[in-house]
Amino acid sequence: MIEAQYIDYVSVLMGKQTVPVGPLVQECGSREEDVHIMEWLGKKEPGSVVLVSFRSDLFISKEDMEEIAMGLELSKICFIWAVGFQGGYNTALLEGFSKRFEKRGLMVQRWVPKAKILSHSSIGGFVSHCGWNSTLEGIINGVPIIAMPIKNDQPFNAKVVTELLKSQIR
16 A cells, blocks of 8 residues: 555544545446457466556657667567557657567557556556556556656656555565
């Protein structure tokens, strides 16, 4: 529980016992265009796939995209990369990359049902920008998060993820 160390303090401040109810994450409904993703995941071994996903409106540089692509290539792991709409430079890079790794990689250039994907048994890791919703979705599903914060609250959220992991290791 992320807030465990603060609950007693909040109870004192409020003058009454405070009981955490846990994070509130909305379940995704099924959409026709998501069937392919879930079928693809269903063919993979438990814990064998990494989800790489950033906000669809969070543009990463061409260099960062190339580094992520190279990392996925060198890792030899199965992955889903929700690319979003990164601007004109992504098309050639992604088409070439997608064709080389279509058996072990799935690249999607649209919104994906992150919470649904992260709850699938084949997901073993999550490369995330650490926006709060993404962070909660990873934590709720018990998926290890590889933090790649970019702006706003993301560096703080990445620190929360790191501290949570440290407390679980001890």
